[in-house]
Amino acid sequence: MTTTRALLSIALLVLGATPALAEAAPTIDTGDTAWMIAATGLVLMMTIPGLALFYCGMVRKKNVLATMAQSLLCTMLCSVLWVVCGYSLAFNGDGALIGNLDKVMLRGIGMDAIAPATKIPEILFMAYQMTFAIITVALVAGSVADRMRFSAFVWFAALWMLVVYVPIAHWVWGGGWVTPDAASMKPGILDFAGGTVVHLNAGIAGLVAAYVIGQRHGYGSENFSPYDLSLAVIGTGLLWVGWFGFNGGSALAANSRAAFALVATHLAASMGALTWMVLEWWTRGKPSVLGMISGAVAGLGTITPASGFVLPWHGLVIGLLAGAICFWACTKLKQKVGYDDSLDVFGVHGIGGATGTFLCGVFAVAAIGETAGLLEGNPGQLLYQFYGIVAVAAWSGIATVILLKLIELMVPLRVSKQSEIEGLDVTQHGEALQ
Amino acid sequence: MALPGCVDGLTRGSIGAAYRGTNSMKLIIAIIKPFKLDDVRDALTANGIQGMTVAEVKGYGRQKGHKEIYRGAEYAVNFLPKIRVDVAVDDNRVDKVVEVIANAAKTGQIGDGKIFVTGIEGAVRIRTGETDSDAL
Numbered sequence: 191m192t193t194t195r196a197l198l199s200i201a202l203l204v205l206g207a208t209p210a211l212a213e214a215a216p217t218i219d220t221g222d223t224a225w226m227i228a229a230t231g232l233v234l235m236m237t238i239p240g241l242a243l244f245y246c247g248m249v250r251k252k253n254v255l256a257t258m259a260q261s262l263l264c265t266m267l268c269s270v271l272w273v274v275c276g277y278s279l280a281f282n283g284d285g286a287l288i289g290n291l292d293k294v295m296l297r298g299i300g301m302d303a304i305a306p307a308t309k310i311p312e313i314l315f316m317a318y319q320m321t322f323a324i325i326t327v328a329l330v331a332g333s334v335a336d337r338m339r340f341s342a343f344v345w346f347a348a349l350w351m352l353v354v355y356v357p358i359a360h361w362v363w364g365g366g367w368v369t370p371d372a373a374s375m376k377p378g379i380l381d382f383a384g385g386t387v388v389h390l391n392a393g394i395a396g397l398v399a400a401y402v403i404g405q406r407h408g409y410g411s412e413n414f415s416p417y418d419l420s421l422a423v424i425g426t427g428l429l430w431v432g433w434f435g436f437n438g439g440s441a442l443a444a445n446s447r448a449a450f451a452l453v454a455t456h457l458a459a460s461m462g463a464l465t466w467m468v469l470e471w472w473t474r475g476k477p478s479v480l481g482m483i484s485g486a487v488a489g490l491g492t493i494t495p496a497s498g499f500v501l502p503w504h505g506l507v508i509g510l511l512a513g514a515i516c517f518w519a520c521t522k523l524k525q526k527v528g529y530d531d532s533l534d535v536f537g538v539h540g541i542g543g544a545t546g547t548f549l550c551g552v553f554a555v556a557a558i559g560e561t562a563g564l565l566e567g568n569p570g571q572l573l574y575q576f577y578g579i580v581a582v583a584a585w586s587g588i589a590t591v592i593l594l595k596l597i598e599l600m601v602p603l604r605v606s607k608q609s610e611i612e613g614l615d616v617t618q619h620g621e622a623l624q
Numbered sequence: 625m626a627l628p629g630c631v632d633g634l635t636r637g638s639i640g641a642a643y644r645g646t647n648s649m650k651l652i653i654a655i656i657k658p659f660k661l662d663d664v665r666d667a668l669t670a671n672g673i674q675g676m677t678v679a680e681v682k683g684y685g686r687q688k689g690h691k692e693i694y695r696g697a698e699y700a701v702n703f704l705p706k707i708r709v710d711v712a713v714d715d716n717r718v719d720k721v722v723e724v725i726a727n728a729a730k731t732g733q734i735g736d737g738k739i740f741v742t743g744i745e746g747a748v749r750i751r752t753g754e755t756d757s758d759a760l
Contacts, residue, residue, distance in 0.1 A: 248694075413699040415692055474693055484695060521696025534695060 219309035225444035226310045226318055232435025233321035237328050238265050240432050244425030244487070245332050248480070248533050251417040252613025253336050255621055260331035260343060265324050267344065268351050272320040276351060280359040281319065286367040289360050308442045318439060323359070326388045327351050332533035333396030336406050336414075337604045340618040345597045346399075354395060354589045355387075358582055362387050368578050372560060379578030380554060380561055380571065382451065383440035385495025385547040386582040393540015394586040396531055402594045403603050405530035407610050419479055426483040430459055433490045437497040450558060451497040454505030455490065458497075461506045462489020465513025481517075484538060488516035491542035496550035499559035508549050516542050544579050551575035648715040649744040649757060652722060655683065655737040656729040658707045667728035668711065673721060675760075677710040687735035706737060712744055712760050 242261035246254045268276070275294050283290035293299060296316065305315030327347050331338075338346075360366040362381050370378030381387060406414070416422065437455040441448035466485025471477040492512030493505055500508070520537035531537060551572040554563030562568040594603060604610070609617035616622045656664055661678065668676060682703035689702040713721050722739055730736055749759035 413701065414697065415694060415699050415701070476693075478693065480694055525696060537695075 216304055216309055218304060218311055219443070222309045222443045222445075223311060223314060225448065226314050226439060226442065229435035229439025230314065230318045230321055232432045233318065233325065233439065234265070236429050236432035236436060237261050237321070237325045240425050240428035241325060241328050242425065243421045244429060244483075245335060245422075245533055247418050247420065247422030247425060248416045249335050250414060250613075251623055252615055254417055254615065254623055256340065256614030256618050257331070257335050259340065259619060260335075260347075261328045263340075263344060264328035264331070264347050267347050268324045268327050269320055271348060271351055272316075272323050276323060276356050277316045277319065279352070280323075280356045281316075281364040284365045285360070287361070288357050288366075289364055305442070310442060315442070318442075319359070322384060322388060322436075323351055323355055326355050326384070326392050329388070329392035329535055329539055330395045330399065333400045333531040333535040334403050334604075335532040336614070337532075337610050338399075338403060339602055339605050340614070342597055342601050342603045345600065346593065349593050349597070350395065350590065353593060354586055355391065358391055358585060359387050361581070362578065368574070368581060370561070370574075377570075377574055379547070379574050380499055380550050380559065381495040381547060381578065382498035382550070382559070383437045383494045385492075385543045385550065386578050389491045389494060389539040389543025390547065390579060390582050391543070391586045393536045393538075393543055394583045395590040396535030397529060397540060398587050398590045399594060400529050400531045400536070402591060406532065407607055409530045416480065419483075423479060423483055426486055430456075430486060430490065433459070433494075437494060441498055447498055447558060450502060453502040454497045454500055454508075455493050457502055457505035458489040458493030458509035458512065459486045460489070461509025462486055462492065462513040462516075465489075465510050466517050469514065469517050484520065484534070485513040485517070488512045488538050488542045491539050492516070492546035492549070495543065495547040496553060499550055499554040499561065499563070501553075501555055501558065504549075504553040504555075508546060508553070511549065512542050512545060515545055544583070547575050547579050548572070649712055649747060649760065650715060650718045651742050651744050652711045652713060652718065652725070653740040653742065654709040654711070654725045654729065655681070655706050655739075656709060656725075657731065657735065657737060658705055660729045660731070661707045661709070663728040664709060664725055667724045668721070671720065671724050673711055673713070675711075679708045679710075681706050681708045685735070685738065704735070712747065714757055714760065 238261055242258040245261065246257040249257050273296055275291060277296070278291055278293035279289045281289060282293045296313070299312050299316065301311075303312035304310070305312040308315065327350060330350065331343065334343075357366075361368050362379060363369060368379045370376060370380065379386065408414070433455055434452045438448040438452035441451060463482045463486040466481045466488065467477045470481040489509035489512045493508050496504065496508060516538050519541040520534045524531060524534070524537055529536075550563065551574070552564045554561050554566070554568075554571060556562040556566055561571060563571050597603065605614065605617060613622065654664065658680075665676070682705055684702055684704055687704070689700055689704055692699050692701050709725070711721060711725075718741060722741065725739055746756060747759040748755050
């Protein structure tokens with residue numbers, strides 16, 4: 191977005207445009223619009239059915255439907271809240287911390303409204319960003335799978351989106367205090383498609399929620415082996431392809447930058463999966479399917495912030511590091527510290543998101559994203575990446591704790607021990623796989 | 625345990641006869657490795673066995689279980705998948721059938737399984753009402 195804005199202002203300067211010309215309304219580009227409609231569909235597909243399948247295949251049989259229900263709920267609830275006020279608070283207004291309520295219920299977004307610094311209809315930009323809000327909330331659910339009460343999760347999904355996701359999206363993307371702006375020479379964090387806003391944010395919230403809600407009954411002693419990893423493989427495939435819309439779409443245009451982001455994304459996923467597979471083969475004796483898909487998602491999450499700022503081959507390096515670091519986080523760090531993050535939201539998305547945001551500051555190429563990184567002689571960018579990471583992690587962590595404690599005053603966060611043993615499908619939803 | 629009264633009066637008379645030890649049939653229960661099922665079925669068919677019942681079961685013997693590792697978390701899986709094959713035969717064929725199954729199911733590795741032989745008190749073919757050896 192910033193790039194386009196910068197290019198636009200440069201172009202106007204070069205043309206020596208008269209004020210009348212300068213204010214000539216940008217027009218809608220049909221190519222850009224077509225791609226962004228497709229990308230919006232791809233990102234929604236990442237949550238339903240992508241994430242729903244990825245997550246449900248990794249839990250036990252008695253919790254499969256309950257896990258899918260969380261992804262469905264996020265899609266339903268966050269879509270409504272996004273339209274009611276989420277979009278306006280995240281993307282309208284120049285407040286440092288939060289937007290304004292001018293576009294509540296999409297007020298003022300007409301047929302001719304164009305999203306700032308793009309050539310796509312604003313209603314499409316709103317819908318595209320909506321799918322990001324949905325998947326971020328749905329990602330968090332993985333850390334508390336197998337034990338969170340559904341009614342508590344409904345409250346959590348609604349409040350967390352408004353109190354945690356929306357402000358952070360505004361800070362990083364919506365013109366808030368860490369959004370870079372080339373036009374006014376304002377530096378900021380580079381986060382192309384959500385390394386901080388989506389992945390680090392969800393990962394930290396997941397870690398905190400796992401601590402607040404506590405370990406699953408039988409953690410460390412009972413067999414928690416996955417119900418059906420083939421479902422998780424299908425889910426990973428849908429996530430992987432959907433990610434082309436997630437990262438490629440974040441160019442907000444059908445252009446080379448979108449295609450470069452897509453290629454870097456694919457290479458990072460492949461390299462992440464290969465790395466995890468090799469490490470597991472080496473240390474555990476067998477290359478597991480769960481390892482391959484975990485590495486793929488780690489690579490995808492890690493390349494996300496960097497995808498539109500780096501060269502495709504940087505995707506290989508970032509994927510390699512993602513596979514190695516996330517493998518360590520999920521197999522070593524988690525056991526050492528002892529938190530029960532059921533589906534490794536922190537180990538994959540939190541660690542991956544932070545790693546990728548940092549690496550973006552290392553590898554950023556000015557010719558692609560306007561901003562240079564460490565390797566092109568701009569070490570200062572690392573500092574901005576770093577304070578972005580710290581700010582997002584801090585707000586996500588603190589606000590998540592407070593929200594969970596508030597919700598606990600209304601409804602218990604986890605189900606009873608008996609319900610947990612019986613399974614969430616039957617006790618929360620009155621259904622079960624036979 | 626009495627069989628349902630509805631079989632009384634069928635062509636070969638009361639099933640009660642089966643309970644007086646006039647029949648000599650055996651049920652052979654073989655617990656085998658799943659991948660050996662085809663070999664066992666082919667061997668039995670080649671030796672004139674016309675029917676069998678097969679079920680997917682889980683269990684362990686001296687083999688114990690194995691370990692599964694999911695993202696670094698190790699779980700001991702005690703019950704391993706096996707196939708249970710039930711074959712009912714006349715007494716005089718028991719030794720042959722047991723030998724056929726054992727040969728077909730054997731790999732020489734731990735976990736090949738076991739074969740149990742037990743008596744059968746009576747049998748009925750539902751379609752015709754034939755009983756005992758005629759029903760096998």
